[in-house]
């Protein structure tokens with residue numbers, strides 16, 4: 195008996211705006227000028243805060259953090275495509291999306307100084323933004339569960355869950371995708387393929403030709419997009435959210451982007467990658483091309499750019515001043531968030547930690 199083909203698959207790629215500012219007018223999403231400007235402003239705010247945090251870290255004024263420079267497009271686009279009641283489930287490179295959802299600029303400063311309070315959103319933002327997920331892929335099953343919950347309750351809301359390229363090699367990723375598919379949970383998974391997982395390059399991460407195709411095994415519609423193209427990211431995430439709300443279950447999007455800076459401030463990329471590769475990606479970064487797009491639409495010019503940068507830098511200055519002047523929690527505050535009730539070994543660690551700080555101060 196001859197073998198026969200049971201199934202065939204394709205993986206599509208979407209780009210609307212390229213690095214030179216050329217765009218496909220037929221594919222342009224229907225976003226009014228005010229929304230396009232909001233998107234750009236959101237990305238600029240993230241870039242400026244990121245750059246400032248890098249300086250603060252180097253000066254010992256905040257702790258270790260993972261910069262998001264170059265990866266502003268996917269989560270900013272998601273924030274625009276999402277509704278207020280949707281759940282935002284991030285990893286740790288979604289600064290632009292978080293800020294666009296309303297997170298105060300002081301939150302990342304608090305968080306990266308060791309205060310879990312930086313994950314708490316003010317009431318106007320609401321609770322539908324999960325804390326940063328540093329444990330790689332741990333947020334994927336949680337997003338599937340949230341999707342199941344909103345569906346079970348008959349809500350119209352959906353979930354957008356971010357993860358990295360390395361995260362797609364984790365068991366949690368596959369378990370989460372499997373459950374989301376079986377339950378037809380309204381979740382849009384967005385893998386930010388920034389080409390690196392610390393020092394592991396994309397080519398050593400997986401043999402899969404695309405990360406998007408990992409959805410196929412679970413019968414999840416998938417798409418690869420130019421992750422430095424905010425318009426393609428928006429169109430793809432919006433399509434996924436519309437499908438989710440219409441009962442069509444989950445979507446997997448691979449957003450092809452690049453981590454322009456270090457993994458975290460604790461490492462030095464020059465040890466494991468070529469500077470020529472970085473330079474090539476600086477040319478493709480999202481702010482540059484989106485500015486060109488806005489200029490082509492006659493929505494932007496040099497004067498507006500300078501005014502925005504000044505305004506945002508002043509905003510960042512004010513946030514840093516608030517963070518440093520008010521210093522709202524003592525340095526041993528994180529110990530209060532480990533267990534509901536403290537344990538003797540934790541009390542011991544806390545005493546040692548405080549004694550160490552005192553020693554450093556006295557030295």
Ligand SMILES: Cc1ncc(C[n+]2csc(CCOP(=O)(O)OP(=O)(O)O)c2C)c(N)n1
Pocket residue numbers: 287328329330331357358359360361362388390391392453457
């Ligand atoms: C379960 C787990 N294993 C290992 C680590 C250490 N770690 C932190 S980030 C990271 C790489 C993540 O790569 P990727 O998913 O591509 O995300 P990116 O950092 O590039 O945004 C690793 C291995 C971790 N935090 N959690």
Ligand SMILES: [Mg+2]
Pocket residue numbers: 358359360386387388389390391392
């Ligand atoms: Mg990565």
